[in-house]
Amino acid sequence: MxxxxxxxxxxxxxxxxxxxxxxxxxxxxxxxxVSGLLRSMGFDVEVxxxxxxxxxxxxRPGPASWPHVIIYGHYDVQPADPLxxxxxxxxxPTIRGNRMYGRGAxxxxxxxxxxxxxxxxxxxxxxxxxxxxxxxxxxEEEMGSPSFGPFIRAYRERLKSADFVFLSDTGIPNEQxxxxxxxxxxxVALEVEATGPNSDLHSGLHGGVLLNPxxxxxxxxxxxxxxxxxxxxxxxYDDVLDVEPWEREELRKLGAKEExxxxxxxxxxxxxxxxxxxxxxxxxxxxLEFNGFGGGYQGEGSKTVIPSRAFVKIxxxxxxxxxxxxxxxxxxxxxxxxxxxxxxxxxxxxxxGEPYVVVPPDxxxxxxxxxxxxxxxxxxxxxxxTEIWGRAPLYLREGGSVPIIGEIKRVLGxxxxxxxxFLPQDNLHAPNESFNLEVMKKGxxxxxxxxxxxAQP
Amino acid sequence: MxxxxxxxxxxxxxxxxxxxxxxxxxxxxxxxxVSGLLRSMGFDVEVxxxxxxxxxxxxRPGPASWPHVIIYGHYDVQPADPLxxxxxxxxxPTIRGNRMYGRGAxxxxxxxxxxxxxxxxxxxxxxxxxxxxxxxxxxEEEMGSPSFGPFIRAYRERLKSADFVFLSDTGIPNEQxxxxxxxxxxxVALEVEATGPNSDLHSGLHGGVLLNPxxxxxxxxxxxxxxxxxxxxxxxYDDVLDVEPWEREELRKLGAKEExxxxxxxxxxxxxxxxxxxxxxxxxxxxLEFNGFGGGYQGEGSKTVIPSRAFVKIxxxxxxxxxxxxxxxxxxxxxxxxxxxxxxxxxxxxxxGEPYVVVPPDxxxxxxxxxxxxxxxxxxxxxxxTEIWGRAPLYLREGGSVPIIGEIKRVLGxxxxxxxxFLPQDNLHAPNESFNLEVMKKGxxxxxxxxxxxAQP
Numbered sequence: 061m062x063x064x065x066x067x068x069x070x071x072x073x074x075x076x077x078x079x080x081x082x083x084x085x086x087x088x089x090x091x092x093x094v095s096g097l098l099r100s101m102g103f104d105v106e107v108x109x110x111x112x113x114x115x116x117x118x119x120r121p122g123p124a125s126w127p128h129v130i131i132y133g134h135y136d137v138q139p140a141d142p143l144x145x146x147x148x149x150x151x152x153p154t155i156r157g158n159r160m161y162g163r164g165a166x167x168x169x170x171x172x173x174x175x176x177x178x179x180x181x182x183x184x185x186x187x188x189x190x191x192x193x194x195x196x197x198x199x200e201e202e203m204g205s206p207s208f209g210p211f212i213r214a215y216r217e218r219l220k221s222a223d224f225v226f227l228s229d230t231g232i233p234n235e236q237x238x239x240x241x242x243x244x245x246x247x248v249a250l251e252v253e254a255t256g257p258n259s260d261l262h263s264g265l266h267g268g269v270l271l272n273p274x275x276x277x278x279x280x281x282x283x284x285x286x287x288x289x290x291x292x293x294x295x296x297y298d299d300v301l302d303v304e305p306w307e308r309e310e311l312r313k314l315g316a317k318e319e320x321x322x323x324x325x326x327x328x329x330x331x332x333x334x335x336x337x338x339x340x341x342x343x344x345x346x347x348l349e350f351n352g353f354g355g356g357y358q359g360e361g362s363k364t365v366i367p368s369r370a371f372v373k374i375x376x377x378x379x380x381x382x383x384x385x386x387x388x389x390x391x392x393x394x395x396x397x398x399x400x401x402x403x404x405x406x407x408x409x410x411x412x413g414e415p416y417v418v419v420p421p422d423x424x425x426x427x428x429x430x431x432x433x434x435x436x437x438x439x440x441x442x443x444x445x446t447e448i449w450g451r452a453p454l455y456l457r458e459g460g461s462v463p464i465i466g467e468i469k470r471v472l473g474x475x476x477x478x479x480x481x482f483l484p485q486d487n488l489h490a491p492n493e494s495f496n497l498e499v500m501k502k503g504x505x506x507x508x509x510x511x512x513x514x515a516q517p
Numbered sequence: 518m519x520x521x522x523x524x525x526x527x528x529x530x531x532x533x534x535x536x537x538x539x540x541x542x543x544x545x546x547x548x549x550x551v552s553g554l555l556r557s558m559g560f561d562v563e564v565x566x567x568x569x570x571x572x573x574x575x576x577r578p579g580p581a582s583w584p585h586v587i588i589y590g591h592y593d594v595q596p597a598d599p600l601x602x603x604x605x606x607x608x609x610p611t612i613r614g615n616r617m618y619g620r621g622a623x624x625x626x627x628x629x630x631x632x633x634x635x636x637x638x639x640x641x642x643x644x645x646x647x648x649x650x651x652x653x654x655x656x657e658e659e660m661g662s663p664s665f666g667p668f669i670r671a672y673r674e675r676l677k678s679a680d681f682v683f684l685s686d687t688g689i690p691n692e693q694x695x696x697x698x699x700x701x702x703x704x705v706a707l708e709v710e711a712t713g714p715n716s717d718l719h720s721g722l723h724g725g726v727l728l729n730p731x732x733x734x735x736x737x738x739x740x741x742x743x744x745x746x747x748x749x750x751x752x753x754y755d756d757v758l759d760v761e762p763w764e765r766e767e768l769r770k771l772g773a774k775e776e777x778x779x780x781x782x783x784x785x786x787x788x789x790x791x792x793x794x795x796x797x798x799x800x801x802x803x804x805l806e807f808n809g810f811g812g813g814y815q816g817e818g819s820k821t822v823i824p825s826r827a828f829v830k831i832x833x834x835x836x837x838x839x840x841x842x843x844x845x846x847x848x849x850x851x852x853x854x855x856x857x858x859x860x861x862x863x864x865x866x867x868x869x870g871e872p873y874v875v876v877p878p879d880x881x882x883x884x885x886x887x888x889x890x891x892x893x894x895x896x897x898x899x900x901x902x903t904e905i906w907g908r909a910p911l912y913l914r915e916g917g918s919v920p921i922i923g924e925i926k927r928v929l930g931x932x933x934x935x936x937x938x939f940l941p942q943d944n945l946h947a948p949n950e951s952f953n954l955e956v957m958k959k960g961x962x963x964x965x966x967x968x969x970x971x972a973q974p
Contacts, residue, residue: 245721247721247821249819249821251819256784257782257783257784258782258783259783261782262917263804263806263808263832263834264702264704264834264915264916264917264918265799265915265916265917266782266799266916267799267804267806267834267916268789268795268798268799268802268803268804268834268916269778269782269787269788269789269795269798269799270782270784270787270788270795271746271784271786271788272806272807274738274807274809274810274829275738275739275742275807277735278734278735278736278738278739278807278810279735279738279739279742281731281732281735281736281739282732282735282736282738282739282740283739285732285736289728321726325714325715325718325723325726325727326714326715326716327713327714327727327728327859327860328858328859328860328861329858329859330726330727330859331726331727331728331858331859332725332726338725338726338727341725341726342722342723342724342725342726345725346725347720347724347725349720349724349729349821349823350729350731350732350735350812350813351720351813351814351819351820351821351822351823351824352731352812352813352814352815352820352822352824353731353734353735353810353811353812353813353827354810354811354812354815355807355809355810355811356807356808356809356810356830357808357809357830358809358811358815361867362706362708362808362830362832362867362868363808363809363830364704364706364806364808364832365808365809366806366808367808367809370810372731373813373814373819373820375720375819375821377720377721377724377725401785401786401788402784402785402786402787402788403784403785404785410818410819411819458721458722459721459722459723459724459725460719460721460722461721461821
């Protein structure tokens, strides 16, 4: 059996930056490294071509009576710039203390190898393990997974026979506490451009006769929230579900302190609707956020201009049960209804992503039709984590979005068990990214125990 | 006597771009050209050193019983770029049709030479003309006149003995209609910066717990106007004077068409307070304008960020009787009072300029203490323009700001007679600037007639 630490070094040495065509060789190297490793474990490996970077589909088939788990991961990494901030070279794996440093160590090479190693050890110990396993490993995650949706639609029939998806591409608060991500927010993006006069105007010669596009957009933006911190669009909250007591209780167990969070953000005060904590707001409520606003003079000092145009970039985060297309339509109609006279508005819809939630078994809001295998996976996770980590996992929704998880649910009907392995100090997407090798060791044991339990009904 | 057209060519050949140190020789050449011309006319010429470009102070002294007029102008010009858009070289004067082309032909070399020529002819015809004349010609107008305020304060005692200032650095709507600019708006600039979190945040991980600085500033900006197009700051209009019927009547005589103006601006609708025309709004009402707004992601597509900071650049245009420092204080207190919790505001006051208004004699609101010489100047202007241009001049306020005119009033107590000589097609500050030689000819005759009338009580 291979040594996962040595394999992680090999994997990191392949500079697989998907967004930069200069790293074509590194992308191929990383793909071949993963494909080869899975082949050596006896998997049927198919390298599925896409418009850009192939997806690795590796299967361990078996009779339909065996449970079937899909393990997701990605072999591509973020760019490593700025390189001069790295203490050791980004693509030269280096161990310092109990950490392996290198681009992609945590996101996602270490966690992916955690599951590959678990499967490898399990199959070595029990070559006849009654479990179907499919690895589905993409190379475009850091680019927004453009080929992933088309892929799962093309392979729908083969993939939807699975019982659930197992992955590690989320975080935990510390080395002691496992968190299973039980929900992700969805996303709807749009941009609004307001155009007033034909060209920029002198604010002395013409100021006072026309609506300044900056003013028009500022007034429009100001209309989109209520003073108490809610989104001021009719129907925006209609599909938001009540939060269950067990979810609030999980959050309470997390024990995060508002004052610490406030200091971490560096703000004077939180801005949340009455009766909601910031930790609840970020997980359980949708948002409408201004990601960029621009118009007129942007340089030093002043320039007496009335700009011809101004723009605002908006994203809404959505929570479970909200539908991106519906929310986009609500936002667009509100903006159109409030469009100020005297400027022309252009609304450009952007990308979107489904929100996602999964409820572990035995909670008040667990769907009655939850797959028995998924329920067993959650129970096995509880048991494995409690034994290996010394305390039960927490099931928490997160504020971020991983659109592929909602897409998998929508296209394949499959839920995901997201086992967190990133620590806050792993520096994802930043210089000196690293992965904690103790977490990796516990992760391998946990994954192995969960998969083994699934195979024994 | 010199030929003004030949002299204008000589003047234009000196590339006197004040803002660009590469044109040091051109600046000196232009200064020496003007100084020499005035010396040849018998003036005592003093070249007053400043931190950058000297001011020419040329005097024709006389007994205190003689009226005393200061003629203002500037010998510096705007940069000529982009040079490739000029049909003939920018600093090679070229006559096409009845126009002299070249950088500075209109702004301000032609109009300045108009008055110099008028004075030269007048003194040649009547060497004993009982009129004190002071030329005050600066070289930094196109840079915002930084040395002009210190200069008039340093020479206050000598200058304040004048009766009024006579200049041509404003426009007329067409070759037939003389306009005397009777008012200019003042200016107050400030910048507001809102800072929220320590650094840009991921809008998924943290969206919904804090006030986005873009949202904070948008809401603040939206509070600064009423829906009917007025500035929503207590006391903002307190010192604005009622517009007199005679002023509305002058505007009516101008005969500008709203529909033409709307098309020129390229807007769907004007945005003015009820009962006010756009032509009135731009002249008689103060404004609060957003000249720039920036925050968050400015590039293509979307980026899911909550920015750490956002800024807005504001200028207010002020009308007669409003005091810049008072308006600045009102705006700052309104912003401070409305400062949203959860962001830190930094308000940076910028530059300011006094508004200005002068009322010709015999109007209902002419100040009772108006200098008799100024009143004679206006009456002489009426007579001269009516005779030479075939119709009486219009006395109109303008929306723009020429801060030195308010500064002259405040420091020296002197009003200005601003005789317009620019036509809309003169291309000021743009390629292919030119000056209409027929307007110059009429201007010389008009200036001469006015000055002659002043000398004959």
